[in-house]
Amino acid sequence: MTRPLVEIPFVEPQTTRRDFLYVATAAVAAFGAVATLVPLVDQMNPDAGTLAAGAPIDIDLSKIEPGQQVVFRWRERPVFVTHRTPDILRNLQNPQLISELADPQSDELQQPPYARNWHRSVKPEFGFVIGICTHLGCIPMFYPLPNASSPAQGWLGGYFCPCHGSKYDLAGRVFSGVPAPYNLPVPPHHYVNDTLVRVGENPAGVSFDFGSIRQI
Numbered sequence: 001m002t003r004p005l006v007e008i009p010f011v012e013p014q015t016t017r018r019d020f021l022y023v024a025t026a027a028v029a030a031f032g033a034v035a036t037l038v039p040l041v042d043q044m045n046p047d048a049g050t051l052a053a054g055a056p057i058d059i060d061l062s063k064i065e066p067g068q069q070v071v072f073r074w075r076e077r078p079v080f081v082t083h084r085t086p087d088i089l090r091n092l093q094n095p096q097l098i099s100e101l102a103d104p105q106s107d108e109l110q111q112p113p114y115a116r117n118w119h120r121s122v123k124p125e126f127g128f129v130i131g132i133c134t135h136l137g138c139i140p141m142f143y144p145l146p147n148a149s150s151p152a153q154g155w156l157g158g159y160f161c162p163c164h165g166s167k168y169d170l171a172g173r174v175f176s177g178v179p180a181p182y183n184l185p186v187p188p189h190h191y192v193n194d195t196l197v198r199v200g201e202n203p204a205g206v207s208f209d210f211g212s213i214r215q216i
């Protein structure tokens with residue numbers, strides 16, 4: 001379903017979120033958080049013009065290792081797709097973490113109704129969020145597990161925005177007291193079969209307009 005990986009070029013941060021600047025982001029590997037560029041996976045079909053117009057993309061989940069994140073492009077935006085391990089799923093339900101989040105129940109309209117749950121996705125094992133900080137539009141860095149380079153004490157895994165220090169957990173839920181006001185948006189998605197997910201399309205019988213979310 002996918003082409004070989006390509007890299008996102010580094011772009012210096014600017015000041016307005018509508019510029020949608022994509023800055024360098026962090027590691028993709030299962031347990032690393034070293035500063036490398038995130039691989040961006042292009043789709044074989046449809047063509048670029050159709051994709052830019054908003055066509056759905058198909059993602060083969062069998063190619064994503066547990067603990068790994070891969071970045072896809074949909075509507076000219078990066079979509080972070082994460083394969084969550086049992087440890088990650090446990091951390092997402094940690095009471096201490098939940099107490100530090102600004103919108104732990106996803107009350108703000110930043111996701112489709114079927115992703116308004118603790119894992120913000122159709123199935124807990126895979127997460128899909130738009131990788132654009134809801135503050136001013138930088139790309140958050142991926143820090144999947146606590147280690148020496150974690151961005152904060154007590155870190156349980158998540159995203160850190162290098163521009164002004166906003167933090168999100170691995171479901172894209174924003175922490176309290178950071179510049180970013182909202183959780184990362186979740187795109188429409190549904191399972192075509194056990195390993196194939198279509199991003200950009202709702203499950204059968206569900207009507208949700210991605211344009212209705214509060215902020216991207």
Ligand code: FES
Nearest residue numbers: 133135136161164
């Ligand atoms: Fe300011 Fe992310 S753009 S914290």
